[in-house]
Amino acid sequence: xxxxxxxxxxxxxxxxxxxxxxxxxxxxxxxxxxxxxxxxxxxxxxxxxxxxxxxxxxxxxxxxxxxxxxxxxxxxxxxxxxxxxxxxxxxxxxxxxxxxxxxxxxxxxxxxxxxxxxxxxxxxxxxxxxxxxxxxxx
Amino acid sequence: xxxxxxxxxxxxxxxxxxxxxxxxxxxxxxxxxxxxxxxxxxxxxxxxxxxxxxxxxxxxxxxxxxxxxxxxxxxxxxxxxxxxxxxxxxxxxxxxxxxxxxxxxxxxxxxxxxxxxxxxxxxxxxxxxxxxxxxxxxxxxxxxxxxxxxxxx
Numbered sequence: 001x002x003x004x005x006x007x008x009x010x011x012x013x014x015x016x017x018x019x020x021x022x023x024x025x026x027x028x029x030x031x032x033x034x035x036x037x038x039x040x041x042x043x044x045x046x047x048x049x050x051x052x053x054x055x056x057x058x059x060x061x062x063x064x065x066x067x068x069x070x071x072x073x074x075x076x077x078x079x080x081x082x083x084x085x086x087x088x089x090x091x092x093x094x095x096x097x098x099x100x101x102x103x104x105x106x107x108x109x110x111x112x113x114x115x116x117x118x119x120x121x122x123x124x125x126x127x128x129x130x131x132x133x134x135x136x137x138x
Numbered sequence: 139x140x141x142x143x144x145x146x147x148x149x150x151x152x153x154x155x156x157x158x159x160x161x162x163x164x165x166x167x168x169x170x171x172x173x174x175x176x177x178x179x180x181x182x183x184x185x186x187x188x189x190x191x192x193x194x195x196x197x198x199x200x201x202x203x204x205x206x207x208x209x210x211x212x213x214x215x216x217x218x219x220x221x222x223x224x225x226x227x228x229x230x231x232x233x234x235x236x237x238x239x240x241x242x243x244x245x246x247x248x249x250x251x252x253x254x255x256x257x258x259x260x261x262x263x264x265x266x267x268x269x270x271x272x273x274x275x276x277x278x279x280x281x282x283x284x285x286x287x288x289x290x291x
Contacts, residue, residue, distance in 0.1 A: 003160055003180045010159020010188025013177040017152035018188065019195030024144045027204030028212050029152065031242040036248025045145040050245070053156075057246035058265075060157035068162040068247050070254040072238055078247020083144040083244075086258075087265020092240060093226025094216060097161075097240040101185065106192035107203055114219045120171070122231025127171040130236070 019105050021049075030099020032090040074138045093119075141207050156243050164238025164254060171235050190193045 001009065005019040018029040025045065031053075034046045061068040074082070093115050095104065104112020109122075129134050160166045160181055169178030204210060217221075234240055237258050239247065244262060247255030 001158075001168070003166070003178075004183055006185045007159050007180045007183035010155045010157070010161070011189075012191055013151050013158060013187075013196075014184065015155075015188035015191030015242075017148045017155060018192045020144070020148045020151070020200055022192075022195055022212070023202070023205055024148075024207045025141050026208035026211050027156050027233025027239035029148075029204075029244070032266070035241065035245070036264075036270070045141050045207040048142045049145040049149040049152075049190055052146040053153035053195050053242065054149075054246060054249045055167065056153030056155075057157040057162065058153075059150075060154045061162075061250050064247070065193040065273045066163070067146055067157045067160075068243075068250040068252055069215070070164045070238070070247070070252055072168060072254065074237070074254065076257050079237055079254055080235025080245060080261040083261025083263075083270070084265040086241060086291075087233075087262035087267075088229070088269045089226045089229030089233060089267040090214045091226070093230055096230060096242075097234075097241055102188045102192055105185075106189050107178035107196040109214070111216060111223055115223055116286075118224060118227035118247075119234060121229035122228045123167075123171040123235035124173050124231075125231050126235025126268075128174060134198055135211070138177075138211055 014098075014102060015106075018098070018106070022103075028099055028103050030095050030103060032087075032096045033094070033099055036091060046104075078138075089131060144207060151244070153246055156246060159187075162243040162247050167238040167240075168235070193214075216233070 021027050021029045027045070034049060037043060037046045038050070057068065065069075074077040093100070095112065095115060100112040105116055156162055162185060166178060166181055169176060170181040172178070188238045199205075199211060205277070237254070239255065239258050241262060246254050249257040
């Protein structure tokens with residue numbers, strides 16, 4: 001599978017999962033919200049979904065070597081800074097790539113359309129500064 | 139019970155889709171976000187595939203009184219584009235462009251033992267916990283000036 005076909009097929013599976021969760025369980029497939037809800041009441045279905053997500057992802061990684069692999073090796077402090085920003089930011093914005101980028105954009109929510117445009121622009125800014133201003137290559 | 143089973147199977151499809159799509163490869167994410175360099179546009183097709191299908195499902199949901207296994211549709215309590223949405227999305231995006239992971243692929247990569255995921259995910263969870271800690275602090279009742287009884291703000 002070429003990267004483009006893989007992206008389209010993978011995206012379709014993501015869309016299918018979001019659709020099934022909405023039409024069956026009446027829930028939004030937003031991973032940060034689901035993970036944050038693991039410590040609250042009604043954690044059961046959330047834990048099931050996360051367990052399934054790991055099973056599905058790891059199964060594909062066994063069949064397709066390199067599906068889950070990084071050739072970018074940032075220093076640990078850089079990854080920690082990135083993780084803190086992603087964790088804090090997604091909770092402050094009430095959503096990440098799945099909740100805003102897929103589910104919210106699909107229902108044409110102004111909040112999600114805005115969030116998606118903003119986090120893509122901010123992501124591009126990070127890469128621009130790192131690669132083309134600071135010239136880092138890891 | 140049925141909702142738990144459906145959530146598990148949905149998780150399997152979601153995780154498989156993420157792994158197939160390339161979202162679990164930080165080099166592809168950083169390439170996709172590198173608009174002024176060696177731009178790799180393929181990951182835009184993840185959005186095309188996912189939104190193309192989910193857009194139809196959202197339309198279907200509008201015509202049904204309720205989901206199949208649940209009494210009600212999700213409620214969307216937030217409606218306004220506010221400072222929290224904007225600031226949170228900026229922070230998230232900056233971190234996404236630094237680490238090359240958004241939350242779900244990061245979690246799967248950590249489970250697969252990928253070094254970058256193993257460092258990223260605990261920090262991400264710490265960031266989420268930090269947010270909730272700050273929210274709880276804001277919502278905590280404060281003592282009034284007499285110090286007699288805490289009152290809710």
